[in-house]
Amino acid sequence: MRKYTVQVARALVYTGLTLAVATLLILGAGASPLQCAGVFIRGIFGSLNGFAEVLVKAAPLMLAGLGISIGFRSGFFNIGAEGQMYMGAIAATVVAMWPVQMPSWIHVTLAMAAAFLAGGLWAFIPGILKAKFGISEIINTLMLNYIAFDLTGILIRGVLQDSTDYLPQSPALGPELAGILAPTRLHAGFLLALLMVLAVWWLMEHTPTGFELQVVGSNKRAARCLGINVMKSIVIASCLGGGLAGIAGAGELLGIQHRLLEGLVGGSGYTAILVALLGRNNPWGVLAASIGFAALQVGANTMQRQMGIPAAIVSILTGFIVILLLCDALILKLIEKRKVEGAA
Amino acid sequence: MEQIFTLAFLTSFLSAAVSTAIPLAYASMGEIYSEKAGILNIGLEANMLAGAFCSFAVAYTSGSLWMGLLGGIVGGLAVCMLHAFISVRLAQNQTICGIALNIFLLGISSYFLKILVSNNPAFPQVATFPKLAIPGLSAIPLIGEALFNQNILVYILYLLIGISHVLLKHTQWGNSLTAVGEHPRAADTVGIRVYRTQYLAAAINGMLGGMSGAYMVLAQLGVFTENMTAGRGYIALAVVIFGRREPIRAALAALLFGAAECMQFRMQALGIDLPAQFMNMLPYLITMIALLGSIGKQRDPESLGKPYIRDAR
Numbered sequence: 001m002r003k004y005t006v007q008v009a010r011a012l013v014y015t016g017l018t019l020a021v022a023t024l025l026i027l028g029a030g031a032s033p034l035q036c037a038g039v040f041i042r043g044i045f046g047s048l049n050g051f052a053e054v055l056v057k058a059a060p061l062m063l064a065g066l067g068i069s070i071g072f073r074s075g076f077f078n079i080g081a082e083g084q085m086y087m088g089a090i091a092a093t094v095v096a097m098w099p100v101q102m103p104s105w106i107h108v109t110l111a112m113a114a115a116f117l118a119g120g121l122w123a124f125i126p127g128i129l130k131a132k133f134g135i136s137e138i139i140n141t142l143m144l145n146y147i148a149f150d151l152t153g154i155l156i157r158g159v160l161q162d163s164t165d166y167l168p169q170s171p172a173l174g175p176e177l178a179g180i181l182a183p184t185r186l187h188a189g190f191l192l193a194l195l196m197v198l199a200v201w202w203l204m205e206h207t208p209t210g211f212e213l214q215v216v217g218s219n220k221r222a223a224r225c226l227g228i229n230v231m232k233s234i235v236i237a238s239c240l241g242g243g244l245a246g247i248a249g250a251g252e253l254l255g256i257q258h259r260l261l262e263g264l265v266g267g268s269g270y271t272a273i274l275v276a277l278l279g280r281n282n283p284w285g286v287l288a289a290s291i292g293f294a295a296l297q298v299g300a301n302t303m304q305r306q307m308g309i310p311a312a313i314v315s316i317l318t319g320f321i322v323i324l325l326l327c328d329a330l331i332l333k334l335i336e337k338r339k340v341e342g343a344a
Numbered sequence: 345m346e347q348i349f350t351l352a353f354l355t356s357f358l359s360a361a362v363s364t365a366i367p368l369a370y371a372s373m374g375e376i377y378s379e380k381a382g383i384l385n386i387g388l389e390a391n392m393l394a395g396a397f398c399s400f401a402v403a404y405t406s407g408s409l410w411m412g413l414l415g416g417i418v419g420g421l422a423v424c425m426l427h428a429f430i431s432v433r434l435a436q437n438q439t440i441c442g443i444a445l446n447i448f449l450l451g452i453s454s455y456f457l458k459i460l461v462s463n464n465p466a467f468p469q470v471a472t473f474p475k476l477a478i479p480g481l482s483a484i485p486l487i488g489e490a491l492f493n494q495n496i497l498v499y500i501l502y503l504l505i506g507i508s509h510v511l512l513k514h515t516q517w518g519n520s521l522t523a524v525g526e527h528p529r530a531a532d533t534v535g536i537r538v539y540r541t542q543y544l545a546a547a548i549n550g551m552l553g554g555m556s557g558a559y560m561v562l563a564q565l566g567v568f569t570e571n572m573t574a575g576r577g578y579i580a581l582a583v584v585i586f587g588r589r590e591p592i593r594a595a596l597a598a599l600l601f602g603a604a605e606c607m608q609f610r611m612q613a614l615g616i617d618l619p620a621q622f623m624n625m626l627p628y629l630i631t632m633i634a635l636l637g638s639i640g641k642q643r644d645p646e647s648l649g650k651p652y653i654r655d656a657r
């Protein structure tokens with residue numbers, strides 16, 4: 001019972017503070033908070049399109065977030081989802097541009113498989129460097145993000161460039177992830193993401209490999225004592241995570257943009273890290289957190305269009321919520337203290 | 345082609361390279377203190393953005409460049425102390441905190457810029473620190489112009505590099521800092537105040553990060569623009585690794601990376617047919633190669649990124 005009240009108080013503190021910050025930001029921009037709240041909610045639930053857009057934006061966050069959560073639980077701190085997403089998109093572009101006659105669904109499947117491989121290989125580099133030589137994956141994954149981004153820039157100005165114009169982008173790609181909710185942009189990539197939630201949950205909770213990964217993540221020495229191959233586990237975790245991020249990038253490519261562009265990923269690889277954290281590295285948590293972040297984006301975009309509220313509010317609130325979460329221990333302590341004082 | 349490699353070209357190239365390198369050098373020097381004390385702060389971008397925005401806002405409202413610099417230092421300090429509080433006192437994940445701060449500062453600085461701009465018909469601008477030629481030294485051919493005809497913030501940096509080198513390598517305090525980053529429990533046992541040392545290192549990191557951002561506004565551009573650091577905080581992290589956490593080496597690494605950035609704009613003039621992105625990529629590539637080359641030799645501080653919990657067994 002006591003625990004329950006603490007949970008409620010904590011939820012209230014989180015929501016209260018977040019809403020307070022949002023209110024201040026809206027007031028600062030010279031708009032009415034109540035009117036904005038209406039616009040925000042209508043932006044998400046007011047139309048089929050808005051609602052579908054939330055799921056569209058959630059898909060890459062979900063996929064990359066799942067990949068990152070596997071890494072976190074296995075002790076592989078992957079902040080390279082951004083780069084792995086670009087590598088996945090590059091590989092998918094190459095396969096999609098391959099001028100061979102085949103049924104579209106086979107072509108798309110091949111492109112997605114290539115994306116998984118490319119993302120996985122990109123993460124394999126820091127994975128093997130950590131497993132074999134103990135080099136910190138944090139710096140390496142970060143460096144590989146920028147290398148992948150610049151590689152994309154080079155390729156779309158070179159071999160992958162659309163030869164019919166001068167813009168730095170690939171030609172429009174034929175194979176695409178099929179739409180699943182006619183007038184909206186929602187595509188099969190979202191279903192794939194849901195499927196992966198299930199798959200990752202199964203892997204981590206119901207297979208020996210998942211068990212081994214978790215033991216390695218919580219205590220390497222214990223893992224060694226149990227005879228688990230720690231090196232192998234780290235490499236597996238890094239490659240799976242990179243592969244999922246690769247699919248996330250390819251989903252954006254084949255489901256939304258249909259061309260390889262420089263802004264294709266645009267920072268969602270970093271947001272996905274926060275999604276994994278907020279989802280407590282649990283697949284279902286990641287599912288919920290990715291939809292939450294996506295809803296925040298869609299609602300805020302509507303506020304920007306209709307009320308002129310700077311869209312920067314999304315980054316502010318995202319960062320703020322995560323910082324609050326990092327201060328969780330402090331918040332709990334304050335709540336407990338309050339209660340003790342109240343009881344006395 | 346030969347004509348391009350004239351003294352004039354090289355002089356102006358070096359001058360630009362030094363100027364580009366200064367923010368990297370400031371930020372990476374701060375990070376060296378922090379990492380030596382065991383705190384891996386990925387949020388350099390946040391420190392720099394805070395420094396850039398606060399220096400701009402203060403310089404614009406007060407009309408004084410020096411007040412602006414102070415504002416930048418305080419801004420960087422505030423953000424970095426929040427990171428330190430979360431990583432030292434609350435023992436939370438330092439990398440996540442850094443990323444969250446980066447995203448938060450990106451948002452908050454663009455938000456306030458929008459408000460500042462919307463209240464102004466003209467885009468707000470501030471003056472920049474003038475160049476001060478050091479008599480004699482600035483007349484040295486080739487490097488004189490680049491190194492000794494710069495603004496005051498550059499000379500302050502030279503001074504700080506020297507001080508940091510002595511402080512970190514030749515003083516008791518530098519040794520305690522290293523001890524805290526290597527083995528905080530042992531350091532605690534011999535009477536070093538671990539938390540205080542880490543907070544102090546973070547404070548230095550924040551102030552230098554703030555100066556890095558302030559330099560971009562008050563010496564380079566005279567304006568604040570959205571996301572104006574554009575990933576330089578991450579390059580500064582690479583500088584720290586490539587510079588092996590030594591101030592002088594890091595300054596040279598910053599110069600190298602600065603030169604790579606300046607090269608982008610000059611490659612076409614030199615007739616080199618490579619995409620600009622290739623030069624962009626170079627710092628990250630050589631940092632990874634440097635990490636590879638360090639296998640078995642130099643390594644990270646033993647407790648880098650791991651919170652020290654005093655009461656734990």
